[in-house]
Amino acid sequence: MEVQTAPPAHQAPSSQSPHLLPPIFQSDTTPPQLITQGAEALLYRTTYLLPTLPCALKYRPSKPYRHPILDARLTKHRILSEARVLVKCRREGVPVPAVYAVDEREGWVMLEWVEGEVVRVRVNEWLRRRKELGVQEGVEEEVLKGLMGRIGRAIGRMHGVGIVHGDLTTSNLMLRTRREDAKCGDEVLDGEIVLIDFGLASQSSADEDRAVDLYVLERAFGSTHPRAEGLFSELLSAYGTSFKGANVVLKKLEEVRMRGRKRSMLG
Amino acid sequence: MSLLQTIHLEHLPTTPIHIALYRNVTNASFLQQQLLTGNTDFEYAFIDASVIVSRIHVLSAAYRAINALHSHRLRSRNVHSEIVFSLSPNNNIAESFRRFGVTAATTNLLVVKVGGDGEEVRRHLEGAVEGEGVGFEEEVLAGMVDVGRVRKIYKLNGSRGGAKKGVANRVGNEGEEIRELEVSVLGAMALRGASN
Numbered sequence: 001m002e003v004q005t006a007p008p009a010h011q012a013p014s015s016q017s018p019h020l021l022p023p024i025f026q027s028d029t030t031p032p033q034l035i036t037q038g039a040e041a042l043l044y045r046t047t048y049l050l051p052t053l054p055c056a057l058k059y060r061p062s063k064p065y066r067h068p069i070l071d072a073r074l075t076k077h078r079i080l081s082e083a084r085v086l087v088k089c090r091r092e093g094v095p096v097p098a099v100y101a102v103d104e105r106e107g108w109v110m111l112e113w114v115e116g117e118v119v120r121v122r123v124n125e126w127l128r129r130r131k132e133l134g135v136q137e138g139v140e141e142e143v144l145k146g147l148m149g150r151i152g153r154a155i156g157r158m159h160g161v162g163i164v165h166g167d168l169t170t171s172n173l174m175l176r177t178r179r180e181d182a183k184c185g186d187e188v189l190d191g192e193i194v195l196i197d198f199g200l201a202s203q204s205s206a207d208e209d210r211a212v213d214l215y216v217l218e219r220a221f222g223s224t225h226p227r228a229e230g231l232f233s234e235l236l237s238a239y240g241t242s243f244k245g246a247n248v249v250l251k252k253l254e255e256v257r258m259r260g261r262k263r264s265m266l267g
Numbered sequence: 268m269s270l271l272q273t274i275h276l277e278h279l280p281t282t283p284i285h286i287a288l289y290r291n292v293t294n295a296s297f298l299q300q301q302l303l304t305g306n307t308d309f310e311y312a313f314i315d316a317s318v319i320v321s322r323i324h325v326l327s328a329a330y331r332a333i334n335a336l337h338s339h340r341l342r343s344r345n346v347h348s349e350i351v352f353s354l355s356p357n358n359n360i361a362e363s364f365r366r367f368g369v370t371a372a373t374t375n376l377l378v379v380k381v382g383g384d385g386e387e388v389r390r391h392l393e394g395a396v397e398g399e400g401v402g403f404e405e406e407v408l409a410g411m412v413d414v415g416r417v418r419k420i421y422k423l424n425g426s427r428g429g430a431k432k433g434v435a436n437r438v439g440n441e442g443e444e445i446r447e448l449e450v451s452v453l454g455a456m457a458l459r460g461a462s463n
């Protein structure tokens with residue numbers, strides 16, 4: 001879910017996607033605008049109830065190669081499990097988009113529109129600017145450290161309420177834009193962390209699952225921002241104090257690092 | 268006098284809804300009776316406004332009900348009863364009428380009418396509802412809502428002290444609190460009927 005790569009409004013989504021939207025959206029005078037497409041779902045920007053309330057429409061089109069009954073069941077199950085996890089998170093104070101409406105039969109869910117950009121983009125922007133200014137690595141990194149801490153606490157909060165994300169990357173973490181402040185210098189890294197895309201999330205309190213969440217993010221960080229990899233420890237130490245039991249997870253993480261994401265297939 | 272507001276919900280341009288809000292209503296039992304006896308002149312959703320958090324709250328229910336109507340998935344008698352049922356966090360239709368619908372004790376009344384001519388609806392309501400018409404506005408609704416009851420109905424008084432653990436690094440104030448309550452309520456409504 002990447003806001004800034006939104007295609008210009010004049011490009012009709014239908015020209016980019018072979019999928020027909022559910023009937024309720026077909027007669028819209030301003031059709032939902034395609035933002036991004038994943039393996040399972042399409043993400044559109046549209047409005048909910050009033051023209052003044054923007055929302056994200058996540059649509060899981062049916063897959064023609066699946067048996068229709070199985071297809072309907074899978075779609076329903078996935079839509080509902082994602083919505084359930086989001087509602088639980090939000091209710092418990094985990095920063096995630098609100099759920100506005102669900103139609104599991106038609107395969108769509110409408111979520112709060114989060115204004116901002118994904119962490120990957122903002123971190124890269126920040127690193128690029130520093131490079132331009134000739135700031136050396138390891139110097140004046142307080143702002144980035146602060147961001148890592150906020151991410152660690154947000155993940156800890158989510159784990160603390162019994163949810164694991166299943167696909168933590170810096171593209172599934174957003175920085176909510178606060179007002180319309182001009183982004184200059186260190187303010188690039190400002191904003192509230194919002195966790196997005198719970199398509200692979202599940203309800204779990206297992207240290208193993210939590211540790212895998214952290215491991216996946218660590219690997220993602222290493223490959224997308226090698227220059228910032230050294231600061232992952234900041235994230236982990238903030239995580240460590242964010243909920244009871246977080247330290248056990250950090251211990252487990254060491255184990256997961258040794259063997260990789262997949263559990264041993266033996267036994 | 269009624270201050271009727273007509274709204275075209277997003278994605279439902281051909282189905283306008285008319286909304287009127289009243290306080291100090293004195294004939295609530297009469298209105299309830301018309302629904303119970305199935306008087307076809309009273310095709311309205313009569314909602315007790317003290318359990319309505321915001322405009323979005325009731326508009327969400329209307330949106331869901333109209334969507335069900337258009338896709339032939341109504342679970343109750345008609346689109347108006349479906350609006351009341353759509354406010355519910357569970358599948359008990361009779362209970363949803365008791366909790367959200369007009370009862371003899373109702374004094375703050377929210378009326379929703381799907382379709383029809385605005386002028387006619389206004390005229391009919393003027394003769395039917397005995398009460399003081401007020402604007403369908405956030406501030407007015409905020410003055411009518413019984414937050415404790417809403418929290419109880421939607422089971423939002425969890426061990427975590429309700430919704431007020433505060434979404435990370437945000438300032439807590441009254442508007443923010445109602446907004447968070449609204450979000451929890453919308454989530455509970457959206458998940459109604461979610462099985463499997």
